[in-house]
Amino acid sequence: MTVLAKLRTYGNLVAISHTIFAMPFAASAVALATREPHEPLTARRIAAMLVCMVSARSAAMAFNRYADRDVDAKNPRTKGREIPAGKVSPREGLSLVVVASLIFLGAAATLGFWPAVLAPLVLAMLLGYSLAKRFTWAAHLWLGVALALAPGGAWIGMGVAPNAGILLLMGGVVTWLFGFDILYSLQDEHFDREQGLHSVPARFGLGRSLVLSAVAHVVTVACFAAAGIALGVHLPYFLGVGISAAILVYEHALVGKGNLAKIDKAFFDMNAYVSMAFFGCTLADVLLR
Numbered sequence: 001m002t003v004l005a006k007l008r009t010y011g012n013l014v015a016i017s018h019t020i021f022a023m024p025f026a027a028s029a030v031a032l033a034t035r036e037p038h039e040p041l042t043a044r045r046i047a048a049m050l051v052c053m054v055s056a057r058s059a060a061m062a063f064n065r066y067a068d069r070d071v072d073a074k075n076p077r078t079k080g081r082e083i084p085a086g087k088v089s090p091r092e093g094l095s096l097v098v099v100a101s102l103i104f105l106g107a108a109a110t111l112g113f114w115p116a117v118l119a120p121l122v123l124a125m126l127l128g129y130s131l132a133k134r135f136t137w138a139a140h141l142w143l144g145v146a147l148a149l150a151p152g153g154a155w156i157g158m159g160v161a162p163n164a165g166i167l168l169l170m171g172g173v174v175t176w177l178f179g180f181d182i183l184y185s186l187q188d189e190h191f192d193r194e195q196g197l198h199s200v201p202a203r204f205g206l207g208r209s210l211v212l213s214a215v216a217h218v219v220t221v222a223c224f225a226a227a228g229i230a231l232g233v234h235l236p237y238f239l240g241v242g243i244s245a246a247i248l249v250y251e252h253a254l255v256g257k258g259n260l261a262k263i264d265k266a267f268f269d270m271n272a273y274v275s276m277a278f279f280g281c282t283l284a285d286v287l288l289r
Helices: 003-013 016-033 043-067 069-074 090-109 113-132 139-157 164-195 200-231 235-255 260-288
Strands: none
Touching: 003 043, 003 090, 016 043, 016 139, 016 164, 016 260, 043 069, 043 090, 043 113, 043 139, 069 164, 090 113, 113 139, 139 164, 164 200, 164 235, 164 260, 200 235, 235 260
């Protein structure tokens, strides 16, 4: 295998394309932080935050694939993933976790005292998610908190003290991820139950899972709107909230009463549109203020 092909394989292992879920919310936090007294937004600071984002997520995904390699090999949906398929060895996967983790810790240390101090705790939270499905159906919530650390970390990386606005934004990200990860995990409801793994669908079944997902996304929209009020933003931001709400409604319409054929479109396309629309309108609000 050529070096380029190997790098592509590693990129697939950590699902690098899924960075689009978290990156726009981190970028939104950076944009909103410029409304507060903040550290200079230099090219070096932007680069360090980007490195933190990509490396932390890569470490988390690589560890997830490593920790789940035996389970993935049994699941018809996931047995083609890189480690169970033999494209990447478990040792390579674990090495990638170590390298990405060290890069994250090093990059966070360049952003200041608090990013350096909090980075190990963030890393523990990210890696710990991969074990959560073995003991709690709230693993989706754990993943939501892990993803919400991206905008929270970006805010602190800008040197801005936490306030109600960023906490509400993080809460919206938590429930957004919680809601759409429930929909995604519908595909494995029966497999999870058979293997003794925990998830909302395995615990509560199809009907109640759809309700929980919908309720979570109502809370998401409410949190985003409340964050805007707390931060004193203007119309473009709230337009982004409205667009995000409309996309989430369409996402639930796609899945309907458990239409698994539409899960991939609902999971990737719709949620990518949510995060990108939110960022675009947030950026417009900041630039036009």
